[in-house]
Amino acid sequence: MRATHTANTKPVAPEEILDVVLIGGGIMSATLGAMIAKVQPDWSMVMFERLGQIAAESSNAWNNAGTGHSGLCELNYMPDPDDPAKAEQVGGLFHLSRQFWAALVADGDITDPAAFINSVPHMDVVFGERDVAYLRRRFETLRSLPLFSAMQYSEDPEVIAAWAPLLMAGRDRTEPMAATRHERGTDVDFGALTGALVDVMTKAGAQVRVRHEVTGLHRNSDGLWTITGQDRDAKRRFTVRARFVFVGAGGYALRLLQKARLPEVRGYAVFPFGAQFLRTDNPDVVGLHDAKVYSQASLGAPPMSVPHLDKRVVDGRESLLFGPYATFSTRLLKHGRLIDLFTTLRLRNIAVLLAAGVQNLALVRYLIGQLLSTRRRKFAQLQRFYPTADPAEWYLVQAGQRAQLVKPDPHHVGVLTFGTELVTGADGTIAGLLGASPGASTAPAIMIDLLARCFPHQETRWGLLLHRMIPAMAAPLDVNQRHVDDNLT
Incomplete structure (x- = not known):
């Protein structure tokens, strides 16, 4: 179920009007594509991905920690120990995700759930009174x-x-x-899951175009969207038209929504964060740790920098990861370009971005400290969790790049956010996803929201089909349904 889809050779006819175009080959586009394939299998749909395979950016197993975010161990979802609202919300959304994936297994659309999801206990550990x-x-x-x-x-x-x-x-x-x-x-391999969801799409007739980079979006007077881009192998331009466009391009999503002249993103900006992890594949070490263990973040550190020692299961092989250690680049994707950040700057968002930086000086100091940190200092953080760790058994790996959303704010000019935001056009013909964690774990809930906003005229019929697949849509915290997701792990 590894995500290795290559380009479909059947060309899209220039005169053809597609029902749906998905930009970006990650978990978000794949989730939406699979959902539409289940509720409206007769619709024409094409996914465009700029790299040579799908799920090569943030959805790739080694570009994220693989935690099925359920609020069980993420202390940053509950800074006030008396207020469980955020943890409960995230837990309910992940319960919904598991039901969606389990329904695809029950319907025979996914045949090997162990290829993407495995049972790994979630833990917290803290020190000091x-x-x-x-x-x-x-x-x-x-x-x-x-x-x-x-x-x-x-x-x-x-x-x-x-x-x-x-x-x-x-x-x-x-x-x-x-x-x-x-x-x-x-533990979730979101890359393998993306591959499985794309299979659901393609079995319903959808097409996948890798090495196709979308560079332009234009709304026509007839209400259709013209999508233009570059076939990176053939070195030629391509153009398609579509009734609906979803921009799930990760760090490149804002720039494409700006090109679409979407008023909903005026003043929006992004700030890139990268991450490294220490990794070991030594079976003698890996075999002694069957958990994902989270702790408290350092003072001034962003929420996604909470230190954790994780068991990972990728392609059936077990490893351990510890981190993350923050990195910085002006690239907005791991395989992006150094000019990426600058291509998103507009007169409306420069002040917003600067204001967010001034208000987060502790974060700036944290990032500088991380960039100056030596390998010895990084390893000392691992030894806080695992005192007898041997440096010879661990190596640094570069994870994915995240583009955190910076939004206009009437009181603070600009604020840095750490969640995800679904942006939809006023007429419902275009939508995009901005931001980062816990996006992948909550992708089905995000896409249910998208379908309700953008296709209200289909809500009654599609709603019946989706409620059959996902009972948690009606009662997200009713775990007395005997866990319809038990066939996953």
């Missing part, structure tokens, strides 16, 4: 909620050692520490 008190309070708040009721808590070093042996090996056990654990956590 203040953070122990925080985690204890968080646990007490969450344990009464259905999606978190199976969570366990301990301050006993022996129990924590049984849950995650690497955390306790060689550690001074007099230091106050606490941990939570939930068995129903997951």
Whole structure:
């Protein structure tokens, strides 16, 4: 189920009007494409991807941590231990995602769910009396909620050692520490999942065009969109027309929406973040750690920089990742260009971007510190989790590039955001996704929202089909449905 789709050789006729064009070959476009293939299989649909295969950017397994974001271990979703709203929301959205994927398995559209999702417990670990008190309070708040009721808590070093042996090996056990654990956590290979969803599309007749870079979007007087771009292999231009366009191009999404002259993104800007991880494939080490263990972020660090020691399962092989360590580049995609950031600058968004920077000086200092950090300093952070880690067994890998959204704000001129935002045109003929985490884990919910906004006239008929597949659309926190997603892991 690895994402290796190559170009479909059947050309799109210039006079053909497509029902749907998907720009970008990642998890977002693939989710929307698969959803439309299920509710409206007779629609014509084409996906354009600028690289030589789909899911080669942020959706690639090694370009993200693979955490099925469910609020079980992400402390940044619950900074106030008495307010579970965000954690509960994210948990409900991931429950919905699992139901959608499970429905595709039940319908025979996906035959091997183990190729993209595996059961990996989710844990938190914290150190020091203040953070122990925080985690204890968080646990007490969450344990009464259905999606978190199976969570366990301990301050006993022996129990924590049984849950995650690497955390306790060689550690001074007099230091106050606490941990939570939930068995129903997951590790997700979003690249393999993207491939599976694209298969659902193509079986319904959709076409995939890799090495096709979209460079222009123009709304015609007849209401149709003209999409232009470059066939990077043939070195020639291509043009297609479509009734609906989705821009799921990651860091390039804002620039394309700007070219479409979408008023909804006026003043929007993006700020790029990259990340590195330490990785080991040593089976003697990997075999001792069966969890994704998250902790508290450093002061001034952005939410997606929360340190975590993760078990990964990619192509059936287990590894461990630790990180992330922030990096910076003016590229907006890992395989982008150094001029990327500058191509998004407009008179309307320069002040917005500068204001967000001034208001986040702690973040700026954090990024500078990360860029100046030596490998020894980075490894010392791993040893905070895994005291007996051997530097010879770990190597640095570069992960994906994220374009965080910076939005206009009437009180602060501009604010830096760390979530995702679905932008839709006023007439519903174009939509795009901006921002980053926890996007991939919540892609089905985002696309359900998109279908409701952009195709309201189809809501009754499509809604019946989607509710059959995804009962959580009606009751996202009703886990008494005997987990219709149990056939996934």
